[in-house]
Amino acid sequence: MNAFLAVDAVSLGFGGAVALDSVDLSVAKGEIHAVIGPNGAGKSSLLNAISGLYRPDSGTIRIADDGFSRVPTKRLAELGVARTFQNLALFKGLSVLDTVMAGLVHRQSAGLAAQIFGLPAARREAREHRERAEAVIASLDLADVRDRLAGTLPYGVQKRVELARALVARPRLLLLDEPMAGMTATEKQRMSGYIRAARVSSGTTIVLIEHDIGVVMSLSDRVTVLDHGRRIASGTPAEVQADPAVLAAYLGLAFDEEAA
Amino acid sequence: MATTSSPVAPPLRRPSANRVGLVLLLVLAYGLVPLVGTSYLYEAILTPFLALSLAALGLNLLTGYAGQLSLGSSAFMALGAYAAFNLSLRLPVLPLPVTLVLAGLVSALAGLIAGLPALRLRGFYLAVSTLAVQFFVAWVLNRFGWLSNDSPSGVVSAPPLVIAGLSFEDARGRYLVSLTVVSLLTLFAWRLVASPTGRSFVAVRDNETAARVIGVEVARTKLLAFALSSFIVGIAGVLWAFAYLRTVEPAGFNLDRSFQILFIVIIGGLGTLRGAFLGAGLIVVLPLLLSRLGAALLGDGFDSGTLEMGQRIALGGLIVAFLIREPAGLVALLDRAVRRVRRPA
Numbered sequence: 001m002n003a004f005l006a007v008d009a010v011s012l013g014f015g016g017a018v019a020l021d022s023v024d025l026s027v028a029k030g031e032i033h034a035v036i037g038p039n040g041a042g043k044s045s046l047l048n049a050i051s052g053l054y055r056p057d058s059g060t061i062r063i064a065d066d067g068f069s070r071v072p073t074k075r076l077a078e079l080g081v082a083r084t085f086q087n088l089a090l091f092k093g094l095s096v097l098d099t100v101m102a103g104l105v106h107r108q109s110a111g112l113a114a115q116i117f118g119l120p121a122a123r124r125e126a127r128e129h130r131e132r133a134e135a136v137i138a139s140l141d142l143a144d145v146r147d148r149l150a151g152t153l154p155y156g157v158q159k160r161v162e163l164a165r166a167l168v169a170r171p172r173l174l175l176l177d178e179p180m181a182g183m184t185a186t187e188k189q190r191m192s193g194y195i196r197a198a199r200v201s202s203g204t205t206i207v208l209i210e211h212d213i214g215v216v217m218s219l220s221d222r223v224t225v226l227d228h229g230r231r232i233a234s235g236t237p238a239e240v241q242a243d244p245a246v247l248a249a250y251l252g253l254a255f256d257e258e259a260a
Numbered sequence: 261m262a263t264t265s266s267p268v269a270p271p272l273r274r275p276s277a278n279r280v281g282l283v284l285l286l287v288l289a290y291g292l293v294p295l296v297g298t299s300y301l302y303e304a305i306l307t308p309f310l311a312l313s314l315a316a317l318g319l320n321l322l323t324g325y326a327g328q329l330s331l332g333s334s335a336f337m338a339l340g341a342y343a344a345f346n347l348s349l350r351l352p353v354l355p356l357p358v359t360l361v362l363a364g365l366v367s368a369l370a371g372l373i374a375g376l377p378a379l380r381l382r383g384f385y386l387a388v389s390t391l392a393v394q395f396f397v398a399w400v401l402n403r404f405g406w407l408s409n410d411s412p413s414g415v416v417s418a419p420p421l422v423i424a425g426l427s428f429e430d431a432r433g434r435y436l437v438s439l440t441v442v443s444l445l446t447l448f449a450w451r452l453v454a455s456p457t458g459r460s461f462v463a464v465r466d467n468e469t470a471a472r473v474i475g476v477e478v479a480r481t482k483l484l485a486f487a488l489s490s491f492i493v494g495i496a497g498v499l500w501a502f503a504y505l506r507t508v509e510p511a512g513f514n515l516d517r518s519f520q521i522l523f524i525v526i527i528g529g530l531g532t533l534r535g536a537f538l539g540a541g542l543i544v545v546l547p548l549l550l551s552r553l554g555a556a557l558l559g560d561g562f563d564s565g566t567l568e569m570g571q572r573i574a575l576g577g578l579i580v581a582f583l584i585r586e587p588a589g590l591v592a593l594l595d596r597a598v599r600r601v602r603r604p605a
Contacts, residue, residue, distance in 0.1 A: 074472065077475030089470035091462055094459060094462050098462075105476050115455035
């Protein structure tokens with residue numbers, strides 16, 4: 001199996017605390033891969049390392065054919081990687097349409113003068129980007145709010161806007177940090193639908209962090225489980241669910257919390 | 261795919277009512293005002309209003325749109341004014357419009373350099389580094405006499421405003437030159453904020469990490485904001501010196517002026533183009549209103565010292581009031597008023 005994303009023995013520490021301890025992650029092209037684990041297990045740190053926001057102390061990260069000890073965040077979009085953030089990272093002063101169009105900024109080739117004087121190249125580019133943005137907005141059912149400022153929308157809608165900003169670039173690799181956090185069951189179901197549709201329409205490889213085990217089991221092809229910065233299991237949802245180490249570290253705990 | 265209705269695309273442009281208003285405003289400014297205006301109106305109100313509006317417009321691109329706080333605006337005004345003075349003194353063959361653009365470019369270059377700390381500093385710390393620019397420029401202008409053509413007082417007269425052989429030296433002419441320059445640069449700023457580059461400014465302001473992840477070149481964007489902002493502020497400095505004061509002197513561009521421009525932006529509304537004009541209007545008209553009011557209330561006891569003090573107190577009070585009650589500035593008040601009028605009760 002040829003992995004599209006390969007994280008190889010990545011370690012990361014903050015002062016004395018270990019966030020990631022020699023973590024491996026292998027994601028095949030077109031796969032939806034969930035990363036789960038208790039709070040503080042290192043899930044977001046892993047995503048931040050893959051997107052270059054954190055510099056691993058050791059280990060390598062390979063995206064498609066390029067290997068990095070630190071992924072260059074500047075080039076992330078060019079590499080075909082897009083992501084969303086756990087706590088929304090929207091531009092609250094831009095409209096939804098502008099926010100989604102901003103997701104195409106790495107494709108911008110018309111220069112400043114061409115933009116300001118409205119030269120044909122800039123106008124054509126603006127039209128193309130606008131059409132692409134409109135298409136994504138429509139496919140995520142955001143047409144009603146396209147002219148609203150992103151910061152004024154309800155939380156669940158903002159999550160969708162952020163997904164739209166990532167999807168408009170047609171990423172080869174999409175990193176989703178808790179895309180359904182704080183959503184109702186119905187909203188989660190819709191969000192799952194959008195994520196599946198993204199894979200169908202552009203063959204995107206998806207890594208997502210999610211707490212809702214039901215969503216994880218139904219949505220993902222494979223699951224990696226982290227605990228205290230270490231990978232304790234990896235496999236299909238069924239395999240992971242049956243793994244005694246996982247039950248001890250995570251699922252048991254989660255069920256306890258729900259029971260409480 | 262989720263089921264969707266086909267995307268109906270309403271036009272991206274602002275409601276046409278705004279456009280009609282803008283045209284009316286221009287007709288008024290070019291058509292009516294020059295017919296009925298008095299030189300008091302031009303010299304005490306309209307010309308300083310235009311120059312300050314332009315400076316605030318430039319600062320608003322940097323602070324309001326790109327989110328980079330600057331306390332050095334009047335340094336860039338000074339650079340623009342002195343560059344224009346020296347260009348017209350030493351290269352008198354250059355037509356005035358060319359001199360204006362070159363002066364703006366000098367200021368833009370300085371802005372680019374002043375913007376370098378923004379790559380490492382944010383907010384308060386960045387503001388302090390721009391403060392250094394303010395003091396440095398003041399020192400340079402005092403230290404190198406040839407910049408003021410070795411005038412002993414450091415005060416030099418601005419050259420006459422002549423464009424294509426026509427003199428715009430009278431009060432109305434200077435108003436018309438200012439109006440034209442401000443109109444053209446406002447058009448430029450309007451195109452800029454609506455462009456993908458303008459979008460990147462806001463992206464950097466609202467979330468730098470997210471901006472970097474989607475591919476915004478953050479360093480380049482910040483430097484561009486500094487350069488474009490300083491270009492406009494520099495030309496505002498030329499208008500301030502050439503069209504309003506008619507002298508070029510460092511005292512016209514002190515720290516007070518930088519704060520005044522920042523206050524205009526805050527009172528008018530951060531991140532809006534109209535805000536710069538509304539804020540400047542208030543700042544220019546406020547002392548005139550206060551002096552009338554003071555004279556009416558206090559009679560002869562109201563001297564210029566009292567006026568100066570009253571002005572500062574009123575301005576300070578206004579800023580505090582706006583920051584607490586309406587951080588979005590006069591623009592937000594105006595928009596609310598317009599909505600109220602349009603919606604039948």
